[in-house]
Amino acid sequence: MTANTLVNSKLVCVALNDKAQLAALDATFNEAPYKKPPTQPVLYYKPRNTWSVDGAEVEWAKDFDGNDVAEMVVGASLGVVIGKETCRVSAEDALNYVAGYTIVGDFSLPEASYYRPDIKGKCLDTSAPVGPEIVAADKIANPDALTVTISVNGELKSTFELGNMERSVAELISIISRIMTLQAGEIIAVGFAGDRVAVAKGDKVEASIEGVGTLTNTLGGA
Amino acid sequence: MRHARIIFDGRELDIDIDANDRITTSEGEVLDVALxxxxxxxxxxxxEPGTIFALGINYADHATELAFEPPKEPLIFIKHANTLTGHKQVSYRPxxxxxxxxxxxxxxxxGKSGKNIKREDALDYVAGYTVCNDFAIRDYLENYYRPNLRVKSRDSLLPMGPWIVDTADIxxxxxxxxxxxxxxKLTQDGSTKDMIFDVPFVIEYLSKVMTLNPGDMICTGTPHGIVDCQPGDTIVCTIEDICSLETRMVSEQEYYGDKY
Known part of the structure; x- marks a missing residue:
């Protein structure tokens, strides 16, 4: 655990919120084991052992035999920082509960299936840097108009316009707040580009959102 | 020794409970009250609740009941403190x-931090045992990260307690x-001997992926014998030598009150 993490108590991530990714997987999601496409947001947690900060090294993961894994990938999302207790709010009201915005990095193992919770791939120590800071909500006129980019060693690898999300920031806050009461400082990573970016040991990864900042982390293991 | 947290006489207290059910606070005060x-x-x-790990289909008979093959490796999902509530409290039915x-x-x-913990050392990392009731709503199951958060991350649907029994006492x-x-009425009658993946196995497994920390919890799954519960029902989950956990079901409206 990183002592100075920006996350308080909970980091909820939304998977499969890229319309293009959902469209590309539509045939797959109509087959076993899924049987039909998701009707609700597909959510997962990055637990507290994963939380880290801007500038920190991300550990290169080990497999179950203790050897370095062959591949890791990264996604980046706008992080919506909850400002006060958020319980059963409407989408119309939802943005009034936001204190600010930040960037969430999600380093993980490549994901072959969405059927089961991915503990082995997602819960790696230090794999969720959050930062570089929290930008006050009033500085961002429309969170759904932002664009998230990922560069690796200075080369642009991914661009995701949040206008292409299946569900908007406000819709997600509303839906999640009807599952769980959210508290101040809890963060929702609202959506990742469907194609995660492959990374190698020692790579420098920069996730940027204009007006929110750049989150910079380096892979370990080099 | 048993350990719990209570509100008594308007005070939030950390208490120890001895073999004679005598309650002593962390300040050394003996409380003159029955359990x-x-x-x-x-x-x-x-x-200070940390990450809550819960196992699905971890009893051979429950796996049969749910028409699944017993898993070859543990099915583990994560919950957070919003789901927790105490003994003799309420849980809601949506x-x-x-x-x-x-x-x-x-x-x-x-009870202590560790990574890459060997199975034979695992119980050194366990502070103690308690009982939980990991409610599920089958209507909300979807085949994405199943069991999904809509089923398993709801407020109040993980009653736990009333106390923790020291590992050494079990x-x-x-x-x-x-x-x-x-x-x-008895509806579930099983034994922890039918668990597929035991606590030492799960600690070794999880700690190969991640650091476990004090306050993390591992909920080890449930055997055969699950039935639907309605508002007004009183549910008591008991594990021999650990504790009995009582929960009253209420409606969503009663639970959320003004926020409904």
């Missing part, structure tokens, strides 16, 4: 659903009778 007194409000027993059931489970509470956590009653 079953209505003057005690039971809080979730882990003071509106408009068909099937919500209890899951009586043995819980191992992590020589074999896989030989304990496990029962549930609904309104006094």
């Amino acid at each position: 079953d007194s209505d003057q005690i409000t039971w809080l979730p027993p882990v003071k 509106d408009g659903i068909e099937y919500q059931h209890y899951e009586c489970e043995l819980v191992a509470v992590i 020589p074999n956590a896989n030989a304990l009778k496990l029962t549930t009653t609904v309104n006094g």
